[in-house]
Amino acid sequence: MTSHQTTQTMKPATAAKKLGVYLEATPAEFQEGVVSRNELSALQTDPPEWLVELRRNGPHPRPVVAAKLGISISGLARGGVTDALTTEQIDALKQESPDWLTRERTTQAEVRKETVRIKEKNAARTDQPRQPRP
Known part of the structure; x- marks a missing residue:
């Protein structure tokens, strides 16, 4: 066979x-x-x-646009960006720095900090030996 x-x-x-x-x-x-x-x-x-x-030069799909702007895909939607954008349009948005983009970048930074905190907490928990239950 x-x-x-x-x-x-x-x-x-x-x-x-x-x-x-x-x-x-x-x-x-x-x-x-x-x-x-x-x-x-x-x-x-x-x-x-x-x-x-x-x-x-794009047009870039939404995940790439979000990454280039430093925000989430959901943040793009909240900001009203539903279409693909070119690199030029992304750069223009960065220059304009509208309120929604500033808010979303702040939110994304907080999410990243929280993710790191949780990861460190979990790592510390796994490093500690387990205590026997009484």
């Missing part, structure tokens, strides 16, 4: 998410086909010009 290995493929939306690009901005060939794991790996290691350009 011979082992027959099938090539694993993914939808273009999944591949775009893994590449960190906005699907609608990718070439039609990319959007209409399927992407194998080998093709995805090749795109990651030796990106074509369209991928380099998309990563540099």
Whole structure:
């Protein structure tokens, strides 16, 4: 009996998410086909010009926009940003620094501090030997 290995493929939306690009901005060939794991790996290691350009200038998907602004995806929604943004638009938002962005950055900083605090608390708890129960 011979082992027959099938090539694993993914939808273009999944591949775009893994590449960190906005699907609608990718070439039609990319959007209409399927992407194998080998093709995805090749795109990651030796990106074509369209991928380099998309990563540099956008439009960027919401997770990338949120990361570039230093806020959460939910914070983007609360700020009214629902569409993909270009690098230029992101930079303009940073320059404007609207109230909602300042608030969301503060919130995100507090969330990060709390996450670190909880992590340290849990680490300290696991470092202590367990006391036997009476």
